[in-house]
Amino acid sequence: MKARIRNLTRWRVLWLTLGMAGFMAFLVGRLVVIQVADKSFLDNYEASFQVKHITIPAQRGEIIDRNGTVLAMDVPRDQVIAAPRYIHHPAQEAGVLAKYLPFKAKVLRRVLSNKSWYALLDNSVSPAVANKINRLQLTGIATVPVTGREYPNGTLASQVLGMVGSNGQGLAGIEYADNKLLSGTPGHWTVREDAYGNPMLQWQQAYTPPKPGDTVQLTIDANVEAQAQKWLKWGIKRAHAKNGTVIIxxxxxxxxxxxxxxxxxxxxxxxxxxxxxxxxxxxxYLFPPGSIFKPVTTAAALSLGLFTPNSLFYTDGYKIVDGVRINDWNPKGWGWITLTRGLEVSSDQVFMDVALKLGVSGLYQFVHAFGLDHAVNVGLPGSASPLWIPKSQVNPVDLATEGFGQGFATTAMEIIAADDAIANNGTLVQPHIVKDIISPSGKVTPTKVTVEGKPVTPQVALEIQHMMTLEATKGTGVPAQVPGYIIAGKTGTAQKIVNGHTSNSNFVASYLGYGPMPHPKFIMLVSINHPVGSLFYGDQVSAPVWKHIATYLFKYWNIKPYAGPDNGSKPGPIP
Structure with missing residues (x-):
């Protein structure tokens, strides 16, 4: 009996030993699988469930005007978030929140009733509103500090500045064009979380602080911009027009x-x-410039030696070109007049003759020289490219109408840049709207003045300046005159193309001028689209707007009237 018990005990010990050995072998095998075969899976599992990668937004850089006035900046804001799964009375809470958020109660109730874990109710509220919401102690409602974009001057230069979307991305204007500079570099924080999702700071793995964006300083003067907006709106309302622009x-x-x-x-x-x-x-916006293009036609005529300011032309109110009658804006004409007088009174017939004499190659040579055959990169997005009839397809009627600014389309920025070459004694400079880029450390990177060419000689430029001065003092530009100052200018009334035909009722009225002469400090274009009613010519619609703004500029820049032989316009930069 005792031998049997001992034998049974031996077998039990043996089976127990074999069982433990087998179990240990299984554990070793699983460890091998876990540590070797499943390592990649487990690493990914750990990273996705235990490691949190947090992006820390950078403070967006400011946009300021040439004098340092802040036009756009980041300000403290708050997000209002919800956890609808924990909200038991969504209708009641929606009704309360509707008093503080720009949404109706029924919209908020719909969001709060969906039983999700997370919902963004408002991306940007002021800290004061956030404090009021927090004091309500609503179940499942919280606020999170963030930053928001603010434009202290409201509508001032809105198309220039643009705007920022909810994700901090620039959507238009400078905000879009210089988004990379303004947005800075986001920071990163990688942490481990416990089972409840709370960060375990002792296991912090990596922290990279955000770098603020650069400040973009514009060439815009906020005070001048405000005056330009004020008088442009006045002029558009006065002429019952659709829209318009002023560029200085x-x-x-x-x-x-x-x-x-x-x-x-x-x-x-x-x-x-x-x-x-x-x-x-x-x-x-593309439009036919009309007569504000005539200084370019004049520049071509004088530069090629085909005409002089005193060349004579006979005008009787129309011209037959290739069997087609093209009317002057004045159906009676002026009889025999010089090229100078033709520019003064803006005779279309004179500039038909000039263009036909120039020929397609002659005119297009100066279209290219003045930069009118390509979009101007002023530093803003969406610059439109001009529309010209290809040289090989231009017929005599096309050429005659192009001579006085019809039959093609350009932007206001392109035409003011071209005419500025005449005001600038023959030097064509690229327009720009960014003055400096200022880093967070204070390093200033200025925008360099870019000379694009010299389309005419200083002598030709001075001759045209004199002709445009006569236009402003004795011709169609008289309504733009500011008492006590001499300016040079040109009116423009262009017929728009509607449904493929030249319209007799849809116009763009413009006035382009610079001053004070003989050393102009500024050039300004006022262009008003689709005036309706009895006022539609450039001298009626846009010249008065030009006069009001110029009057402000002379006073703002302390340019004294008739101050000696230079007429108060001694050479020097705009303050």
């Missing part, structure tokens, strides 16, 4: 002092933005 540029440097558009919008309230008021009519 430093003659010597090409710096844009003002770029005003109407209608405009408030970038603080994206709900007010439409496709119409978002358009920058100065750089994105």
């Amino acid at each position: 540029m430093n003659v010597k440097t090409g710096g844009i002092v003002a770029l005003a558009n109407w209608p405009n919008y408030n970038p603080n309230n994206l709900a007010t933005v439409t496709s119409e008021n978002q358009s920058d009519f100065g750089v994105q």
Whole structure:
């Protein structure tokens, strides 16, 4: 009996030993599988469930005007978030939140009733509103500090500045064009979390602080911009027009002092933005320039030696070209007049004769020289490219009408840059709207003045300046005159192409001028689209707007009237 018990005990010990050995072999095998075969899976599992990668947004750089006035900046804001799964009375909480958020209660109730883990109710509210919401102690509602974009001056230069979307990305204007500079570099924080999702700071793996964006300083002067917007709106309302633009540029440097558009919008309230008021009519809108192109035609005529300022032309109100009658804006004509007088009174017939004498090659040579055959890169997005009939397809009728600014389309920025070469004694400079880029450390990178060419000699430029001065003092530009100052200018009334035909009722009325002479500090273009009613000529619609803004500029820059032989316009930069 005892032998049997001992034998049974031996077998039990043996089986127990074999079982433990087998179990240990299984554990070793599993460890091998886990540590070798499944290592990649487990690493990914750990990274996705235990490691949190947090992106820390960088503070967006400011946009300031030439004097340091802040036009766009980041300000403390808060997000309002919800955890609908924990909200037991969504209708009640929605009704309370509707008093503080720009949404109706029924919209909020729909969001709070979906039983999700997370919902963003508002991307940007002020800290004051966030504090009020926090004091309510609503179940499942919280606020998270963030930063938001603010435009302190509302609609001022709205198309120039643009706007920023909810993700901090620039959507238009400078905000879009210089987004990379403004947005800076986001920071990163990689941490481990416990089972409840709380960060375990002792296991912090990596932290990279965000780098703030650069400050973009514009050539715009906020005070001048405000005046340009004010008087542009006045002029558009007065003429019952559709829209318009005012561009003011430093003659010597090409710096844009003002770029005003109407209608405009408030970038603080994206709900007010439409496709119409978002358009920058100065750089994105193509139109036939009309007679403000005539100084370029004149430059070609004088430069090629085909005419002089005293060359005579006979005008009787129309011209037959290739069997087609083309009317002058004045159906009676002026009889025999000089080229100078033709520019003064803006005779279309004179410039038909000049263009036909120039020929296609002669005219297009100077279209290219003045930079009118390509888009101008002023530093804003969406610059439109001009539309010209290809040289090989231009017929005599096309050429005659192009001579006085019809039959092609350009932007306001392109035509002011071209005419500025005449005001600048024959030097064509590239317009620009960014003055400096200022890094967070204070390093300043200025925009260099870019000379694009010299389309005419200084002598030819001075001759045309004299002719344009007579236009402003004795011709169609008299309504733009500012008492006590001498300016040079040119009116323009262009017929738009509607449904493939030249319209007799849809116009673009413009006035382009610079001054004070003989050393102009600024050049300004006022262009008003589709005036309706009895006022539609450039001298009626746009010249008065030009006069009001110029009157402000002379006073603002302390340019004294008739101060000695230089007429108060001694050479020097705009303050």
